[in-house]
Amino acid sequence: MSVIETKNLSKSFEDVEAVEDLDLTVEEGQLFGFIGPNGAGKTTVINLLTGQLKPSSGDCEVMGIDPVKEPKEVRKRVGILPEREDPPSFFTPQEYFEFVGNIRGIQDVDEKIDEWSERLKFKDKLNKLNKDLSKGEKQKVMVVQAFLHEPDLVFIDEPLINLDPVMQEIIKNYLVEYMENDKTIFLSTHVMNLANEVCSHIGIIDNGRLVKQGKLKEIKEENEDLTEAFLRLVK
Amino acid sequence: MLKHLLKEEWRIHSSLFGGKKFALFPIMVFLFAVIGFYSLEILPITSFEAQVGLHWFILFFGLNVGTIGFVSESGMKNVLGEINLILFSSRTLPVSRKNVLGNFLLKDIIYYFFWFILPVVFGNLVLTFSPFHILSVTFTYTLAFVLGFLTTFFFSTLYNTSRSLAGVTALILVSITGLYVLRHGLSVLPVFQLWIEPSKLNFLYSAIPIFIFAAVGFVLFGRGKPIKSRRKENAFKDLTKKMDALNAKNILDLKRSSGGIGKIFFSYTVLFVFVWLIINYFPFGDTVFRSPLLILATLFGVFPVSIYNWLNRYDSAGDYLYLPLVKEDVVEGKIRSYILLGPVSVVLVVLISFLIFGGTILELLHGLTIALIISLSMLSVVSKLTGLRPNTKLFNTSVFIKFMILGGAVISPFLVLSIVFESFLIWRNLMFVALYLLFGTINYIYLRKILG
Numbered sequence: 038m039s040v041i042e043t044k045n046l047s048k049s050f051e052d053v054e055a056v057e058d059l060d061l062t063v064e065e066g067q068l069f070g071f072i073g074p075n076g077a078g079k080t081t082v083i084n085l086l087t088g089q090l091k092p093s094s095g096d097c098e099v100m101g102i103d104p105v106k107e108p109k110e111v112r113k114r115v116g117i118l119p120e121r122e123d124p125p126s127f128f129t130p131q132e133y134f135e136f137v138g139n140i141r142g143i144q145d146v147d148e149k150i151d152e153w154s155e156r157l158k159f160k161d162k163l164n165k166l167n168k169d170l171s172k173g174e175k176q177k178v179m180v181v182q183a184f185l186h187e188p189d190l191v192f193i194d195e196p197l198i199n200l201d202p203v204m205q206e207i208i209k210n211y212l213v214e215y216m217e218n219d220k221t222i223f224l225s226t227h228v229m230n231l232a233n234e235v236c237s238h239i240g241i242i243d244n245g246r247l248v249k250q251g252k253l254k255e256i257k258e259e260n261e262d263l264t265e266a267f268l269r270l271v272k
Numbered sequence: 273m274l275k276h277l278l279k280e281e282w283r284i285h286s287s288l289f290g291g292k293k294f295a296l297f298p299i300m301v302f303l304f305a306v307i308g309f310y311s312l313e314i315l316p317i318t319s320f321e322a323q324v325g326l327h328w329f330i331l332f333f334g335l336n337v338g339t340i341g342f343v344s345e346s347g348m349k350n351v352l353g354e355i356n357l358i359l360f361s362s363r364t365l366p367v368s369r370k371n372v373l374g375n376f377l378l379k380d381i382i383y384y385f386f387w388f389i390l391p392v393v394f395g396n397l398v399l400t401f402s403p404f405h406i407l408s409v410t411f412t413y414t415l416a417f418v419l420g421f422l423t424t425f426f427f428s429t430l431y432n433t434s435r436s437l438a439g440v441t442a443l444i445l446v447s448i449t450g451l452y453v454l455r456h457g458l459s460v461l462p463v464f465q466l467w468i469e470p471s472k473l474n475f476l477y478s479a480i481p482i483f484i485f486a487a488v489g490f491v492l493f494g495r496g497k498p499i500k501s502r503r504k505e506n507a508f509k510d511l512t513k514k515m516d517a518l519n520a521k522n523i524l525d526l527k528r529s530s531g532g533i534g535k536i537f538f539s540y541t542v543l544f545v546f547v548w549l550i551i552n553y554f555p556f557g558d559t560v561f562r563s564p565l566l567i568l569a570t571l572f573g574v575f576p577v578s579i580y581n582w583l584n585r586y587d588s589a590g591d592y593l594y595l596p597l598v599k600e601d602v603v604e605g606k607i608r609s610y611i612l613l614g615p616v617s618v619v620l621v622v623l624i625s626f627l628i629f630g631g632t633i634l635e636l637l638h639g640l641t642i643a644l645i646i647s648l649s650m651l652s653v654v655s656k657l658t659g660l661r662p663n664t665k666l667f668n669t670s671v672f673i674k675f676m677i678l679g680g681a682v683i684s685p686f687l688v689l690s691i692v693f694e695s696f697l698i699w700r701n702l703m704f705v706a707l708y709l710l711f712g713t714i715n716y717i718y719l720r721k722i723l724g
Contacts, residue, residue: 089593109596117594125521125587127528132508139517140595166502166528183594 038065040190040221041086046095048081048245055081057245058095063223063238065189068216070236070253071225074271078245079225080120083192086223087117100190113141118183120194120225123175126168130159130178133167137182146185153181156207172199180208190221197231209235233263243271273358273372277379280358288664296669298391305395312399319399323409327416327464330389332546334420337384338428369494377425377486381418389413412467415478419463419485426485429492458549504528518597518605519612525586526609536613539578540621547571565622565631566690569639570683572621573646576614580654581662583609589660603659604722610651618643638704642686645708648715649682656718682711 041063048056056078063069073079084090086099088108097104104111124133131150138146154160157177162170167178176199183191196212197205212235216222226232232239233253240250248270249256257266285294312322359376362369393410400406431438452460459465462477507527511520527533547568583606589599622639631639657675658665665671685707689700 087594109598112594113596119594122591122594125525125591127525127586128508128521129504129506131506132504132524135506135508135512136517136521137595139512140597164503164506166504169502 039063040065040100041069041098041223043086043097044095046082046085046097047093048078048085048090049093055245056085056092059242059245059247061240061247061250063221063240065221066216066219067238068212068222068224068236070232070239071223071242072227072229072232072239072267073242074227077242079227079242080194081245082242083117083119083194083223083225087112087115087192114188114190116183116186116188116191116193118179118191118193118196120198122179124167124170124178124182126166128167129164130154130167130170130181131163133178134181134185137185141186143186149185150181153185156211157181157204173201173204176200177204184211184215188220190223191215192223192225194225195228196224196226197228229262229264229267239263241267241270273367273375274379274382277358277375278383281379281383285667288667294668297667297672298387300669300673301388302391302394305392306398309395309398323467324458324461324464326392327412327461327467328458328549330392330413330416331420331461331463332542333388334384334417334422335424335542336420337380337417338421338424370490373490373493377422380421381414384417384421385414389417408467408470412463412478415463415466415482416461419478419482422482422485422489426489429489429495433492433495453549515612516605516608518602519608522583522605522609523612526582529586536579536582536617539582540575540617543575543578544572544621563631563635563690564629565625565635565639566642567687568625568629569618569622569643570646570686570690572618572625573643573686574650574679574683575621576610576617576647577650577654577662579613579617580606580610580651581666584660584662587660599660600722603655604724606660607651607655607719607722610655611648614647614651615644618647634701638701641708642690642704645711645715646682646686648719649711650679652715652718653678653682655722 039062041061043059043061046056046059046061047054059082061082071079071082081090085092086097086104088104088111091105099111100114102111102114124130125136128136134150134153135146137143138149143149150163154163157180159174159177162174167175170178176196180193180196183193193212196208200208209231212222212224216237224232224236236253238251239253239256241248241256253263256270257263258269261269288294309319309322312319359372361367362372389410393406393413396406396409427438427442430441459468462474462481466474466478507524508517508520511523515523526536529535531538587602589602592602619640622636622643626636626639653675654662654666657671657678666675686704689703689707692700
């Protein structure tokens with residue numbers, strides 16, 4: 038069953054065509070790596086799929102819901118880890134997770150906070166103001182908020198940014214584990230190693246156009262790694 | 273550096289307000305100045321008194337500009353989005369922080385000279401074409417602005433070095449200035465004295481505080497202790513027992529950001545002092561203000577606009593879009609927080625005024641109702657016109673003009689009625705009631721639509 042479906046999806050900003058006629062299908066249970074060079078349109082696609090932006094033309098459905106008509110409903114059902122957002126400055130992580138739990142209607146939020154602070158090793162930071170956290174710690178907080186309600190579909194944009202190698206490994210393992218529980222992850226990145234290690238499927242976007250989509254193995258030619266395949270397709 | 277800083281300031285404004293709309297701002301200032309100077313003919317104010325007021329006003333404007341210039345980097349990010357300014361370039365380039373800072377301060381003085389001071393100077397042409405007058409007001413207005421601007425700079429650096437020292441210094445300075453003004457009147461302001469009587473001595477009196485504030489500010493700049501990582505008790509949980517989550521977040525933002533809830537009291541105190549000075553030191557105060565309490569209540573009703581500005585300083589709609597929230601939800605949260613804080617604060621200010629200025633119980637009841645109705649009306653106006661961006665949109669010329677027109681439409685009938693108020697005339701009381709019903713209904717319809 039497809040959880041993301043787009044047809045001729047386009048978005049332009051004044052004279053810039055950020056996304057052009059995008060036909061994309063992501064099936065349930067995939068860890069879909071959406072890769073492309075800087076400025077290729079990856080973040081714009083996430084923003085369109087989660088109703089943060091309205092398309093110029095074309096259609097899209099996320100878990101059977103139109104994000105243009107029902108952006109709130111889509112965002113209720115999915116988790117989103119934005120690339121550039123920090124947690125609110127004057128909350129502590131503990132308060133912020135409670136805030137997210139309140140907005141999302143999560144019942145057992147305290148248990149989940151315990152579980153996550155254990156997993157990402159920041160129990161001692163739970164009562165510090167977010168504004169005083171390091172960039173890596175802020176990123177951990179943002180990762181947690183995206184997964185806190187255990188959504189069936191999560192959009193994550195450059196999840197490993199600012200994280201140390203130990204933490205990167207923990208997150209990577211968690212992503213694979215999450216997918217194995219029949220959940221879907223839409224991972225936007227330009228870090229080829231990450232995509233190569235964890236993704237089951239890949240979509241490559243360049244200049245707003247989808248240049249290739251398929252299983253990880255299908256994207257690569259014989260004796261080729263993902264970086265080489267990417268460079269061949271994107272040129 | 274200076275050239276690039278000026279270019280940066282121009283681009284920040286043009287990107288904030290869309291296109292070059294903000295370039296109209298000086299024209300609007302000029303028009304307001306012209307209208308103001310023309311109206312001297314019909315108002316019982318002499319041009320001497322107008323110039324006193326104007327020098328003080330420009331000094332207050334300088335204080336305000338200084339506040340904007342020195343909000344924290346994260347505060348700036350919330351207003352301007354993800355940006356990096358030349359101000360922070362000493363982190364990556366071989367240039368000292370003080371060098372960048374000096375240029376930054378100079379840039380603000382030059383920028384606001386053309387953006388604000390010069391249009392007011394040109395407004396003086398309504399009074400006279402005398403080159404001496406124009407040159408002298410140009411000089412003294414600029415000094416008044418620089419004094420205000422550098423006062424904020426001085427206090428921001430002092431605050432970063434020692435909060436208690438900054439508090440004590442502020443208290444001493446405000447007390448000395450207050451006592452001096454009480455004893456000698458508003459015209460005691462040194463830059464104004466320089467305008468009245470250009471002499472070396474008056475120039476020294478004007479320049480010395482500017483020099484001291486600049487020098488001490490420069491010495492103290494960068495000497496602040498690094499901010500410790502702060503731990504906080506969980507306040508969110510308790511707050512959400514009494515209010516919704518967005519509302520609780522707004523209250524925590526206000527409470528935990530620099531200055532805490534105290535910054536609202538500070539804004540109110542500045543406005544209160546300003547209104548009090550007008551009432552006490554302008555002769556029309558005695559003749560026009562038959563019921564000072566009602567006039568004050570009308571003006572105080574506008575004060576909570578500053579609360580709406582504070583509420584919107586620490587986030588933007590984009591900060592919530594990864595959650596199941598839309599912009600309207602966030603606006604609703606801000607409005608709920610305003611309703612929680614604004615009306616209570618105006619009731620308090622009106623009660624204080626009642627104690628200071630006196631009045632009948634009927635006047636007090638009218639005063640409270642007027643302040644409440646106007647505070648809600650201003651909420652409707654400012655939220656409708658600016659949404660979640662009052663801190664930037666009110667500097668957009670067309671939005672500001674709409675704000676003035678709509679705000680004026682609310683305030684004017686109350687002001688007029690307050691001026692002609694006689695408690696024993698029933699029809700005037702009834703007219704107040706009619707205004708309450710009219711604006712109460714409009715606010716009810718608008719706010720109900722938003723709050724559901």
